[in-house]
Amino acid sequence: MGLTDLMSMAKPNMDARENFLSKLSSREFVNCFQCLKCTSGCTALKLLExxxxxIVKLVNLGFVDELASSDxxxxxxxxxxxxxxxxxxxSPYHIIMVLRNMAVEKEAQIPEEYLKTVSRILETGLAEAPQEVTTRKMEVFDRKSLNLPKITFPRESFQVAFMKIMEEK
Ligand code: SF4
Ligand code: SF4
Structure with a gap:
């Protein structure tokens, strides 16, 4: 759900903020002075609502639940x-990771594309499978036709590493 819908009836919840703080390894984000250096370099800036x-400001103000429920x-x-x-x-990154964990815990809806990427990683070890390319003349090429080496999927080594991490937890 978009944040605009979620925020229309929202009220600050300082208990939720404290709960959120307990999940962060550092409380440094309360020292954010809104300099915008994070935003000016953000790779996903054009896509972020x-x-x-x-995001740091809203967490500090106590709108944690609304953020954890939004896309x-x-x-x-x-x-x-x-x-x-x-x-x-x-670190907005660490804040976003905690919000994602909270979203999973509360079984909030996770965007389908994100779930597809996770499935691909689990199945192949790659976030994106090799794709064909189409030229302006509508010619289609795959790796083989471009004489590129065959991709070896790191599926098994990834799954071994993944299982090891899960067992350690
Ligand atoms: S989180 Fe962003 S806005 Fe806040 S202090 Fe750090 S760089 Fe500046
Ligand atoms: S980690 Fe996320 S929020 Fe931080 S700069 Fe990269 S895309 Fe932006």
Missing amino acids: LKPHE IIWTCVTCLKCVQRCPQKA
Whole structure:
């Protein structure tokens, strides 16, 4: 659901904010001074309904449940640029990851495209399978016709690593 719909009746919830804080390894994000350095370098900026600095602001104001129920937290591409650029160690990235975990815990709706990507990774070890390309003359080429080497899917090594992480948890 879009954030605009969720926010129309929203009220700040400071208990939810405290619960959120307990899930973060650091409380630095309360020191955000809205400099916008995170937003100015964000890879997903054009796709985000809310900018990274606005997400930090809303969490600080207590609108945690609304964010955890909205689609916007799934648009971040986890590039970590905001972590590198923030002068206050506020890290919008880590905030978004906690919000995603909260969304899964409360069984909020997760965008279908995101679930498809997770399935592809589990099945093949790749986020995106090799695709054919089409030229302006509508000629279609695959890797073989371009004399490119065959892709080996890292499925097995990925699944072994994934199972190891799950067992350690
Ligand atoms: S999260 Fe960091 S970079 Fe972004 S607005 Fe706040 S202080 Fe600036
Ligand atoms: S990690 Fe997410 S929020 Fe941070 S800069 Fe990258 S895309 Fe933007």
